[in-house]
Amino acid sequence: MRRLICVLVCSALSVNVLAAGGGAALAGSGPTELNLSAIAMFLVFVVATLGITYWAAGRTRSSSDYYAAGGRITGTQNGLAIAGDFMSAASFLGISGLVYTSGYDGLIYSVGGLVGWPLVLFLLSERLRNLGRYTFADAVSYRLSAGPIRTLAACGTLVVVLLYLIGQMVGAGTLIQVLFGLPYEVAVILVGVLMVLYVSFGGMIATTWVQIIKAALLLTGSTVLAIMVMLEFGFSFERLFSEAIAVHPKGASVMNPGGLVSDPVSALSLGVALVFGTAGLPHILMRFFTVPDAREARKSVFVATGLIGYFYLLTFVMGFGAIVLVSQEPRFLIEGGLRGGNNMAAIHLAQAAAGDLFLGFISAVAFATILAVVSGLTLSGASAISHDLFSNVLRRGQASEDEVVRVSKISSGLLGVLAVGLGMAFEGQNVAYMVLLAFAVAASVNFPILLLSMYWRGLTTRGAVAGGSAGLLTAVGCMILGPTIWVEILGFDEPVFPYRYPALFSMTVSFVCIMVVSRLDRSPRARREAAAFEGQYVRSITGMGASGAVDH
């Protein structure tokens, strides 16, 4: 059950599943022989994306180009990029692997992964676009005091980004070791170097196009794979499911939900982390600034939701296909499971259903997927450092554009070095809890201050800083004192905090603190902030005065 639940959270974005669920199995299997066709296809991807980076570097002149692709990305393109951010190697390999082992339960995670998107659209996306320029902190600090608020938002962003990067790096190293036969260190350094190149030279333009290309490749690959599977079953789902029931150890119950969550607190807490964590992920929120207006921002969520939903349905077909086509073939099996771990179900399926060349293609796509996701994360972290901390807090908005972009490039380099170092330090370790924590922090810091700044007149700087910090500390504290770290890693007998998922509690603490402290705040600044709400509200709805919009 634990593994199932952790995948639910992981599935949303990261390759952590690989490090967590299948990580041990993957690492145990050791490097395989060099996979030349996969490496060749991956090299084509790398050359093409470096070409795009070169082209993007030429088009990146202002800081608006660097951080927001000049606001010239269309809604459809941005939808693809958002879907790309969300369709990680974890969704692709992790969910199909989960369907392979547990059947129906895989679908539950897909549903959970999708539900956050309509809420992001209804509540956040258009207002965010109308209020901000480069980071979500722009929107929050619209009427609140920039210094403290941006510091808090940048902390929230950097914590989420770093936790995520560790997971991605560890997952990437392990996956590439298995798929390409490259040593772990080489894989991690390769990912680190490429992501820094994309981000520092090509900025948002390159990062977006890398993500779009990868999303298109991943959707194409998955579609072809699903069609190849259905071809084997005469395009009859009835036959696919019947044959899966016949060969799966769970028998007929492979079609049924099985023991996901038994206590309502865990269910609720997990749901909170997944849905509201998604709505607080800085590298996703950042994408809404790359489109020209609220209209295109909405369209991009619609496109993204459709593509993500479609992709999840494909993973369901792939997982069931693997039950029939892979689990019966001795060449894919070692004792106790799949060669390379159960997350390799989709990879083996590619070979079983479509042959070696397609296997190479799917492996290259999996690598590209990791690369694109870490690039988005790095850009988001670099924006928080340069735009929020350096430009607006340290220099109080007086820094020149060139200076800020230069700081951003240096930051992305530093983040790259840090990510590679942490990736090496955590080699072979279970880092699934880091993603849980990243989601909990996003749901407890970024999401509450963003939502309340847009919807509640009474929010004050003091309240936001108090509540956001309290949420951050509660999330981290509960995670450390909970079963995952306190018992399983530190080796104590009893957890101090009984639940595995802190999000329900830390988000509640955050909201309550924000509201209580804001209400008690009688300072003149608090009155000014409340008075500025009307203007902010009108702008968030109409887009008047928004960057890139036509001023009246």
Added chain:
Amino acid sequence: MDKLYARIFADPEFQALQRRRGRFVWTLSGTIFLSFYLYVFIIAFRPEWLAVRLGPHTVINWGVMVGVGLILLGFILTGLYVIRANGFYDPAARAIVDRLSAED
């Protein structure tokens, strides 16, 4: 700009528009949010409901239909919102802004 913001905010037509928009937004948000939690709680407490097959001659059960249905519901609701917001709320708000700016 601040004066114009204040006049837009106080405009009765704008406020009526925002009330309509608010009702629409919270209805959609509530629908998707409650459906998801209902689903999670059924899985937690009454998973056998989802194991019921659609008919005697099929292995496909309600669980698959509901899961796929929820993904479709999310997609349909986002589509509804985008059509409504891009086709009606935005132009309506724009018209109010234009009217009030012209009075300046």
